[in-house]
Amino acid sequence: MVKTFPSRFEWMDVLRGWSIVLVVFNHAILFASSLPVGSPEIAWVLNQLFAPVRMPLMVFLSGLLVAPSLARGWKRYLGGKARRVLYPYIVWSAIALVMLYFWDIRDGLVGGVEPHAATAWEPLRVLYDPLEHLWFLYDLFLFYVIALVVTRISPLWIAAASLxxxxxxxxxxxRRFLFLLVFFMLGVWMSQHPGVLNRVLAPRWVVWACAAVSLGTVVAIGLGIGLRYAAVSAPFAAAGIGLAIIAARQLEGADVLRPVRFVGRDSLVYYLVHWWPTSLGVALGAATGNGWIAILTGMGMGLLASTGVAWLIRACPPVNWLFSAPQRNIVPTEARSRDSF
Known part of the structure; x- marks a missing residue:
């Protein structure tokens, strides 16, 4: 029997969109913390609450689409990942290197960053030490390669060993790589068994269990237990992902979430573009001496700049070549610009 796989769902775009917003929030806090203005304590607490779920959710969603991609053949699978993950990693690593060589900094454009003397060997670090925020694309491409290589092994075994x-x-x-690989492989396994995700999340007791475990995140943070990419946070991440999917499915078509879905459809663009405008916005906002203004200004500039690029792609499709490798005899269109993780 030929398996059928689900097509793109709006709830995935909602979750990707929220994940990107949380990523921008996290980076704005980090930039603000490097400045004298600092970050408000409540901002740090909120960031810690979201930390166990933010990136595991993104890789889990990516894993959910692996089986239908592999069903098209390994050449198309690997070629697609090379075009939409490896290629933009290389392009934006080159952009980061240009900034490093011209301004002698990494970790954003401005704001409390110590100069880094660039050497002639700096480009080689792209092979093993991703620049700026590009580590996610680096790891994600390796995840896709692992999923291709170990097709004869159950993803659950890979997830267990990684944990x-x-x-x-x-x-x-x-540790971050291995921890995220756990949730990517769980997504891969779910993609190989269409319908399992629905059955797992359908019982009402599962919803209450996820809510109870998620509340445990608050307790863990209060006890000072580190949950960022730590194996101990796996139950909290799983519960948070479950709740997020349930909520997103209930609200996926809501008009109020249209901007979030837009961000989710262009999650790759937002992830790559936001870093430098966010750092600049935080530095500008920090001039007021208020940590919240610095964070919100950084988030606003990061999201607005990314939105501008997303719209620019629609007006001038070749701009999408910054985010996806051009294909011979194929002209970019609006639909093709919507490449997400």
Missing amino acids: VAAAVVPDFSS
């Missing part, structure tokens, strides 16, 4: 490894690996980048 164990994440619990013992001391290096932060490696």
Whole structure:
């Protein structure tokens, strides 16, 4: 029997959109914290509450689309990921390198950042030490490659092994990679078994259980337990993802969420573009001496600049070549500009 896979759902765009907003919020807080104005304590608390779910949700959604992509053949699968993940990683790494060589900084355009002397060997770091915020594309492409290579092994086994490894690996980048691989592979397994996600989330007791576990995030933060890319946060992340999917499915068509769906459809554009405008906005807002104004100004500039680029792609489709490799004899269109993770 030939399996049928779900097409794109609006609830996925809603969740991607909210994830991107939370990413921008997180980065605005980090930039503000590097300045004398600092970040308000409540902002840090809110950021910690969202930390267990924010990136695991994004990779889980990416994993949900792996099976239908693989069903088209490994060449089309790998080619698609190279065009829409590896290619923009290389392009935006080049942009980051230009900024590094010209301004001698990384970690944003301005604001409390120590100069980094650029060496002739700096471009080689793109192969093993992603610049700026580009680590996510680097890791995501490797996730897609792993999913292709281990098709004969159940994704659940890969997820379990990754969770164990994440619990013992001391290096932060490696631990982050392994922890996110857990949720990517869970998404891959769900994509191989259409309907399972619906059955898992359908019982009312599951909703209450997810809510109860999610409340445990508050307790953990109060006890000072680190939940950012830590194996111990896996239950909190899973519960948060479950609640997020349930809520998004209930509200996916709401008019008030139209801007969020727009962000979700162009999540790649928003993720890549927001970094530098957000850092600039935070620096400008910090001039007021108010941490909240700095954070909100940074978020506003990051989201507005990204929205401007997303609309520019629609007006001038070749701009999309910054985000997706051009294909021979194919002219970019508005539909093709909507590449998300």
